[in-house]
Amino acid sequence: MTQLTWLVTGCSSGFGEVFVRSILARGDRAIATARGDVARLALLKDAGAAVLSLDVTASQANINAKVEEGIAIYGGIDVLVNSAGYIEAGIAEEVTQERFIAQFNTNLFGSINTTRALLPHFRAKKSGVIVYVGSLGGIAGEVGGAAYCASKFALEGVAESMKLETESFGIRSHLFQLGHYRTKLLSTDNYKAVPRTVDAYKALNDMIYGFLGQADSNQPGDPEKAVNIMIDIVKEEGVAEGKTQPLRLPIGKDALGTLRNKYVKYLELCNEWEDVITSTDYDIPDVKASTTVQGHEATVL
Numbered sequence: 314m315t316q317l318t319w320l321v322t323g324c325s326s327g328f329g330e331v332f333v334r335s336i337l338a339r340g341d342r343a344i345a346t347a348r349g350d351v352a353r354l355a356l357l358k359d360a361g362a363a364v365l366s367l368d369v370t371a372s373q374a375n376i377n378a379k380v381e382e383g384i385a386i387y388g389g390i391d392v393l394v395n396s397a398g399y400i401e402a403g404i405a406e407e408v409t410q411e412r413f414i415a416q417f418n419t420n421l422f423g424s425i426n427t428t429r430a431l432l433p434h435f436r437a438k439k440s441g442v443i444v445y446v447g448s449l450g451g452i453a454g455e456v457g458g459a460a461y462c463a464s465k466f467a468l469e470g471v472a473e474s475m476k477l478e479t480e481s482f483g484i485r486s487h488l489f490q491l492g493h494y495r496t497k498l499l500s501t502d503n504y505k506a507v508p509r510t511v512d513a514y515k516a517l518n519d520m521i522y523g524f525l526g527q528a529d530s531n532q533p534g535d536p537e538k539a540v541n542i543m544i545d546i547v548k549e550e551g552v553a554e555g556k557t558q559p560l561r562l563p564i565g566k567d568a569l570g571t572l573r574n575k576y577v578k579y580l581e582l583c584n585e586w587e588d589v590i591t592s593t594d595y596d597i598p599d600v601k602a603s604t605t606v607q608g609h610e611a612t613v614l
């Protein structure tokens with residue numbers, strides 16, 4: 314089995330950290346990254362990872378330089394895992410534009426810019442795998458999750474478009490829509506609480522913070538199990554053997570439940586409304602405008 318070199322963002326805790334440990338356990342090479350002092354990654358270094366300081370909200374030039382440093386460590390990178398992320402928790406009306414932008418800077422632009430930094434390397438070697446750590450929050454909106462869900466919905470569009478744009482260079486993309494997993498994501502240290510400014514939302518805010526307090530450390534998902542599935546898919550082995558390579562895949566019972574519930578109902582609604590939905594073309598039978606943009610009619614799963 315070919316030994317792969319992985320660069321993982323957001324490794325100070327959670328999925329990033331679990332990825333690195335699992336990658337090393339599989340006999341692959343890992344470059345663990347986190348913002349700030351690399352001393353935060355001392356345990357992963359002891360476990361055999363190379364370590365780099367990387368803040369995914371840094372400038373493109375800074376991220377490019379860090380990625381170049383990463384490429385130099387083992388002479389190349391085969392897989393990028395975009396894991397760094399956090400939650401701005403609060404009612405949309407109370408989330409300021411600055412907070413929305415901060416959420417997007419990490420969860421969306423952090424992934425885009427880090428991927429952009431790797432793409433010339435992947436194109437040059439005609440191979441590479443991009444992993445986007447998506448979310449159930451990128452499938453359906455949630456009360457108190459507008460900023461987070463918006464960033465994860467946006468990631469879906471980027472991953473889908475980038476897949477179409479880069480697959481001819483031998484680059485694969487995977488976006489994993491994770492359910493609720495026991496990491497530090499919902500800990501008061503890691504999520505950012507949006508200040509409450511509108512009294513009318515008191516009950517909803519109480520519900521949100523009640524949920525966060527109760528859900529933290531009680532999530533049903535085991536990050537190690539999810540990471541092993543994601544690694545199998547990247548390496549096309551284990552549970553991925555003989556299965557279609559997915560662009561996106563829900564991982565976790567809750568993620569699959571949300572997805573099924575949403576899309577089955579959505580399809581039923583579209584079927585009910587089909588005669589109305591399809592009634593808007595000009596009544597001139599010989600007009601054949603070309604409306605097929607690559608991807609729109611492709612099956613992008």
Ligand SMILES: NC(=O)c1ccc[n+]([C@@H]2O[C@H](COP(=O)([O-])OP(=O)(O)OC[C@H]3O[C@@H](n4cnc5c(N)ncnc54)[C@H](OP(=O)(O)O)[C@@H]3O)[C@@H](O)[C@H]2O)c1
Binds near residue numbers: 329395493
């Ligand atoms: N756990 C879940 O249930 C779940 C579900 C769906 C999706 N996800 C996604 O999984 C990813 C990882 O989250 P997690 O669950 O592992 O939570 P976590 O334990 O809180 O880990 C998040 C990591 O992201 C890092 N990070 C945040 N901002 C960063 C930045 N600007 N630059 C570099 N690193 C940064 C954090 O580092 P610091 O220590 O420096 O803050 C931390 O290491 C996120 O994208 C999250 O949206 C998680």
